[in-house]
Amino acid sequence: MSTTQWESALTLPVTEARDHIQGPAEAAVTLVEYGDYECPYCGAAYPIIKEVQARMRDRLRFVFRNFPITTSHPHAEQAAEAAEAAAIQGRFWQMHDLLYENQKRLRDEDLRAYADELGLELDSFDKELAEHVHAARVHEDFMSGVRSGVNGTPTFYVEGVRYDDSYDLGTLLAALERTAS
Amino acid sequence: MTNTTLDHRATPLAPGTDAPDFELPSTPDQTVSLHEFRGQPVILAFYPEDWSPVCSDQMALYQELLPEFQKFNALLMGISVDGVWCHLAFAKDRNLHFPLLADFEPKGEVARAYHVYRAKEGTSERALYVIDANGIVRWSYISPVGLNPGADGILRGLENLGKGDGS
Numbered sequence: 001m002s003t004t005q006w007e008s009a010l011t012l013p014v015t016e017a018r019d020h021i022q023g024p025a026e027a028a029v030t031l032v033e034y035g036d037y038e039c040p041y042c043g044a045a046y047p048i049i050k051e052v053q054a055r056m057r058d059r060l061r062f063v064f065r066n067f068p069i070t071t072s073h074p075h076a077e078q079a080a081e082a083a084e085a086a087a088i089q090g091r092f093w094q095m096h097d098l099l100y101e102n103q104k105r106l107r108d109e110d111l112r113a114y115a116d117e118l119g120l121e122l123d124s125f126d127k128e129l130a131e132h133v134h135a136a137r138v139h140e141d142f143m144s145g146v147r148s149g150v151n152g153t154p155t156f157y158v159e160g161v162r163y164d165d166s167y168d169l170g171t172l173l174a175a176l177e178r179t180a181s
Numbered sequence: 182m183t184n185t186t187l188d189h190r191a192t193p194l195a196p197g198t199d200a201p202d203f204e205l206p207s208t209p210d211q212t213v214s215l216h217e218f219r220g221q222p223v224i225l226a227f228y229p230e231d232w233s234p235v236c237s238d239q240m241a242l243y244q245e246l247l248p249e250f251q252k253f254n255a256l257l258m259g260i261s262v263d264g265v266w267c268h269l270a271f272a273k274d275r276n277l278h279f280p281l282l283a284d285f286e287p288k289g290e291v292a293r294a295y296h297v298y299r300a301k302e303g304t305s306e307r308a309l310y311v312i313d314a315n316g317i318v319r320w321s322y323i324s325p326v327g328l329n330p331g332a333d334g335i336l337r338g339l340e341n342l343g344k345g346d347g348s
Binding site: 069142 | 244277
């Protein structure tokens, strides 16, 4: 055969030290999302993930990694770096939520307003964004996604294997429950 | 996973094959020939049509990865049966900065030479080729037409060039 097929699997394992994680390490199932804060499909997935988390509670571990496609989404990179800057101050998920709840307002001044709203120390936030301190981390996320077969956003992995089915609530929840049991 | 397109997927040219040379328009007044790029790897990304949702995501991802491809000194070219003006509008709208070649007249001739023409639809397969600096196919892949193949295969193909993988 002249073609080559690979199973698309997560090439960068989830680690507590590196990743942004909600849910316990011993959860029955781990869901990883590669997402872009300006991508409308990711925006549509956002409340679905929230609902899945609400229903599965401690049986689900959710991990978010950055996959900004700046060609289509000019604000996505800076938004991702803003989330990473918030992470340094222990506020990753709060920033993550604000970004997805305000997807059409991701200009630099918007990001700064969210940082302010979350009570972040603004001098360091501003400096880190201006100097792109977190660009390397975002790029590392991005390339780990590329090498894992991410082909658009959002791309999900269930227990490390790419999930190619629909991410409507019923289908995703059923797939996660199946894996969890 | 069900895949209705799987049954008539073609088989691409095998690794080790001489990549068929071609000359295609990239703009209304410029043409691009494969042999001009002897000495550097070339990535050919055949895709069915400009504007279709999967194509757009795929090409946006490749645009994002141009710096990675450049690390291998590799040149990326997209190819579809659309005409040059359509390609120009598409590239402008989607912010694409790599050549999109018009396999428009005779329609699909290059796609046929690479065994990736879909005669029934009048478009090409969603197919990827990595061609080495000597013009030899080193990796080829045909994706289900509705599925974005991503870029991990291209990157592996480029990495394998350095390993002297001539199989």
